[in-house]
Amino acid sequence: MVVVIITILVVGIVSVGRVVKTNAQIKVTKNTLSLVNNALQEYFNKRKGFPRHSGTVEEINAYLYAWLNELPASQAILSELPEKATELREGAVVTIGGRDFARIVLVDSWTKGSSQQRRELKYINQNDGNFPLLISAGPDGVFDTADDIVSSEI
Numbered sequence: 106m107v108v109v110i111i112t113i114l115v116v117g118i119v120s121v122g123r124v125v126k127t128n129a130q131i132k133v134t135k136n137t138l139s140l141v142n143n144a145l146q147e148y149f150n151k152r153k154g155f156p157r158h159s160g161t162v163e164e165i166n167a168y169l170y171a172w173l174n175e176l177p178a179s180q181a182i183l184s185e186l187p188e189k190a191t192e193l194r195e196g197a198v199v200t201i202g203g204r205d206f207a208r209i210v211l212v213d214s215w216t217k218g219s220s221q222q223r224r225e226l227k228y229i230n231q232n233d234g235n236f237p238l239l240i241s242a243g244p245d246g247v248f249d250t251a252d253d254i255v256s257s258e259i
Contacts, residue, residue: 127244130214131254134241137190138226138256141211141239144179151176155230155237163194163210166225171199171206192216213241213254 149155158168170191173179190211197208216224227248230237236257243252 130244133187133190133214134243134254135259137186137211137213138239138241138254138259140182140186140190141173141226142236142256144173144182145237147178147182148173148176151178155232156228157230157232162225162227165228166210167194167197167199167208168201169228170209170211171201174206175201186211187214189214189216211239213243215242215244215246 145155156169156172158165160168170183173183191209192212194208194210198205199208200206211226211228213224213226224242224246227240227242228237229240239256240248241254242248243250243254245252
């Protein structure tokens with residue numbers, strides 16, 4: 106009987122711990138999206154448009170980060186990002202206007218660092234006059250599901 110009670114307590118503590126950790130990761134990811142939105146607004150104020158690029162989620166993301174770092178006001182905002190909100194992709198570069206930049210991508214708070222658990226943020230600029238979207242795949246790691254975290258909803 107004592108073993109059963111201890112097992113139930115341990116399972117309960119572990120479950121609560123997971124919920125607390127997930128809630129903290131959601132908060133950090135929302136903060137990241139908010140800061141990048143602010144940097145995008147600064148970019149728009151200076152360039153009168155939002156960055157556009159086609160390619161994979163990672164390629165678009167890397168170009169977005171490089172473009173935002175070209176402007177001092179956007180760069181200052183990006184410097185406030187949580188430490189683990191960016192990830193350097195070794196050996197890869199982004200070329201803008203003939204200049205090479207390190208390939209740095211914006212990631213959500215579920216990124217673990219291994220190549221199989223990279224969690225890039227998705228950037229969508231539909232060039233329709235609306236503010237672009239930044240999307241995290243959320244806790245389940247799959248885009249287009251109910252737990253996605255979308256910048257327009259924070």
